[in-house]
Structure formats: structure tokens, C-alpha cells
Amino acid sequence: MADTEAHWYVAHTYSGYENKVKMDIEKTIENRNLQDQIFEVSVPMLNVVEEKKDEQKTVQKKMFPAYVLINMIMNDDTWYVVRNTRGVTGFVGPGSKPVPLTDAEMASMGLKVDAPNVPFTIGDSVLVKSGVWEGTTGIVRKIDHEERMVTISIDIFGRETPTELSFNDVEAV
Structure with missing residues (x-):
């Protein structure tokens, strides 16, 4: 299961536990010194305008309820940490094998796509x-x-x- 390159994976959680799972994974990363293997844990949010009593209010809603996105190098340690976090029901993928998101999937969600490499900078x-x-x-x-x-x-x-x-x-x- 060992991979040497970081990819984005999706972990399924109990609904409403997304932020708790995110905090627990981040705390485990710190406790086990896994910063060089698990790079980012994200609960993507979306700004939504709600109207109540003729008043508009912008609120944040989860883009993918019951899911947490994790940028990590998949190996036995990182798989174990995420899979055994309270509130996580498993990874998205067939059976027990996590499948990383493709760049196209990340881009279609409007998430963390690498900036294109341009051969010039400001002032050039x-x-x-x-x-x-x-x-x-x-x-x-x-x-x-x-x-x-x-x-x-x-x-x-x-x-x-x-x-x-x-x-x-x-x-x-």
C-alpha cells in the first residue's frame, strides 16, 4: 500500500463530525510527527446567501457533507491513522483500497489545483x-x-x- 507521492484522498465520516474528524487527525499528525506524510486536512466550505425575514445573510455550508479531504502520502501508518480516527467510517474507493482524486476532479470542485508554471514574473x-x-x-x-x-x-x-x-x-x- 506504500506510495511515495502525496495525493488527495476522501474520507467518509459520520454526518456532522467533519470538523471534529479534521481536528482529531491534525492532533494525531502532531502527536505522531506525521507532518511529512499527511500535509493537509480539509473540510471544504461554500459561502451561501440565505434570506430570512427580508434579511440577507451569508453563511458557510459544507461543500461535501460527511466527507473530509486529506492530502497525504498513502502508506500503512497514514492509512491506519485516518481509518482509526473516531468518526471516520472509511475511505472513498472500492473495498478497503483508497483511491486518490485526480487533478481533473480537484479542478472541477474548485479545489487546490497547482498554479501553472509561467516563465515570467511581475516586472519582466x-x-x-x-x-x-x-x-x-x-x-x-x-x-x-x-x-x-x-x-x-x-x-x-x-x-x-x-x-x-x-x-x-x-x-x-
Whole structure:
């Protein structure tokens, strides 16, 4: 069952015990010095606007009731710690074998997807490869990894003009 790479796994819990399970696993990680094997325990929350008596209130609700997401290296120790935490009924997967979430599953849930690697940073010069500004150089002012967009300043008629482009439309100079 030993794996050398960390993946996200889903543990099923009793409904309403998600936060208690999260705290218990985190305490066990600390007590058993498993910080290098279990990296993150998460109960994804969602902001929901509720309306009561003509008053709107934003409240947090669990995105996946009765489930806890765990980023860990799967081995006998980590499996035992999670599986034997009070409130955990098991891992999601066929039989007793936990199955890690794929990157596509993580992205579709809007959770922890690695930021794309871009060959430039704020302040770097970039060349626009396509679109209206093709062939123009600009200075990177802002990088939005989530939207895969970059804001660059282009000199137009002696004025700096901010322009937002896709990562695919620019390259480092």
C-alpha cells in the first residue's frame, strides 16, 4: 500500500463530525510527527446567501457533507491513522483500497489545483505572440494564476496602458 507521492484522498465520516474528524487527525499528525506524510486536512466550505425575514445573510455550508479531504502520502501508518480516527467510517474507493482524486476532479470542485508554471514574473518584459497587440512588448504588472491571465503595461502614444491577456498570448523576452 506504500506510495511515495502525496495525493488527495476522501474520507467518509459520520454526518456532522467533519470538523471534529479534521481536528482529531491534525492532533494525531502532531502527536505522531506525521507532518511529512499527511500535509493537509480539509473540510471544504461554500459561502451561501440565505434570506430570512427580508434579511440577507451569508453563511458557510459544507461543500461535501460527511466527507473530509486529506492530502497525504498513502502508506500503512497514514492509512491506519485516518481509518482509526473516531468518526471516520472509511475511505472513498472500492473495498478497503483508497483511491486518490485526480487533478481533473480537484479542478472541477474548485479545489487546490497547482498554479501553472509561467516563465515570467511581475516586472519582466514579455512579447505579445497573438491578437491585436501581436509583436508588442510590455511589462508584467499582475499575474492571475487562477484565471490564467496576465496584465501587462503597453506603451501606446507615450502612455502606459494596462492590457489583460491569456498566458498563451505572451512569452518572456
